[in-house]
Amino acid sequence: MPINCKNCPLRRHELFATMSSDDVAFMQDMKQGEQHVAPGTVVFSQGDKPDHLYTVLEGKGLRHKTLPDGRRQVVNFVMPGDFIGLQAGVMGEMRHAVEATTAMTLCIFNRSDLWKVFQNNPSRAYDLTYLAAIEEHLLGDALSRMGQHGARERVAWSLHRLYRRDVAIGAVAGDGSISLPFRQQDLADALGLSLVHTNKTLAQLKAENVARWERRRLFVHQPETLAQIGLVEQLQPETRPLM
Amino acid sequence: MPINCKNCPLRRHELFATMSSDDVAFMQDMKQGEQHVAPGTVVFSQGDKPDHLYTVLEGKGLRHKTLPDGRRQVVNFVMPGDFIGLQAGVMGEMRHAVEATTAMTLCIFNRSDLWKVFQNNPSRAYDLTYLAAIEEHLLGDALSRMGQHGARERVAWSLHRLYRRDVAIGAVAGDGSISLPFRQQDLADALGLSLVHTNKTLAQLKAENVARWERRRLFVHQPETLAQIGLVEQLQPETRPLM
């Protein structure tokens, strides 16, 4: 029994921009159902021209690019509320892969309906552009970190970002930890670091009692120390559209 | 005397997707005029909430981010045909600065008209999303290069990309060179390298007679050697919307 958009639990969080009830109804109408995928499932492959686009309702995953020489860059981590496949929807094909790390629940949309959004619902069309712009902004940020900062800053920055996002959707356990179901190799591939060096940097943050990542869970003991190390600027809480 | 969109010289190039004459008329109607800016002009500052958006008709520039610690990341190079300010248009404020390196001619649009595009012209609205998606793709690519490759690969990749783009718009001089009016420091900041190392890498490519960059002009003597070094995959010629 799929969730009704009106009651979508994600919508409650402040992270997501409020929608008019018309827009909610519109989305409900476009929603084709839900899909559950197992951990490790490749939702999109690089080069895919998929028929469906998805909003992530539950679970976490990775976006990554495979380069001509076989190396892998993790472009982003996929979190609940993310809309995936827009790039292919608009450009024709996926330029990166999306892989589920945990089990995921996906809200299904038809790619062919994308055009109808632009024709019939300007405000939702605007939100699609908004989403693409946010993605661009996030990547620009990541690029800057990679280009200008060292391993310690990068690791702290990345952990901080993952933590903030989960806090924003209330995905914090009683012990204050969040789910971080990735391998150190994934973080290394995201930050352009070697596995070994990533490991040593994480060990350092742990020894300083700033943050501890083990058993697929991240404990941030000193959030703003982490922010300091990661050179995170004071940012007004951002909101983003939810499709 | 501003250019009429119908006769816009940029539109002729295959790089840019063809537009219906209705869309051309629509753009013409939105066009507020043209602006000429001198080299060094800051078109947008980071944090700006500008009233205007622009299409670059002539000239080149830089998009860059200033980080909390003062370091600078060049996020992209701005070329004729690029649409700038969309991020602020949709997100409210610029997350990076845009600076003219040469004199530039800009086609002016009102930010307040952006919403009208979504309301009245679905196909142009779609193109805006397309542009944002392309930007995202380019940044993802850049991120991958930075994360996974060494200085030689990065420099070659970047030069190749700049070269390809200018070839696509026919901006190649009789001697086969293109205009590359940046400092080595700018390239270094784009690639996350030090000025010194960037310089030495360029010197190496020059010694190998692959490419030579001097006096603000780039000569690519061996395009596909450059592509090889830069690990550029065979890509079908992409087209992009022109606003």
Place this chain on the structure above:
DNA sequence: CGTTGTCTTGAATTACATCAAGAAAAGTGG
């Protein structure tokens, strides 16, 4: 023609990668 910005080159230093090998988890099948 001096002043300033950009480029160039060499030498010293360092942050990070690579190599190697063992320890701890996490799966897998009986």
Place this chain on the structure above:
DNA sequence: CCACTTTTCTTGATGTAATTCAAGACAACG
């Protein structure tokens, strides 16, 4: 539930690509 295998994590030692420092040459500019 326990052996067995595989994956992931951890740590030390060594190597190297790229940074930083320093100083001079060249261009551009007023």
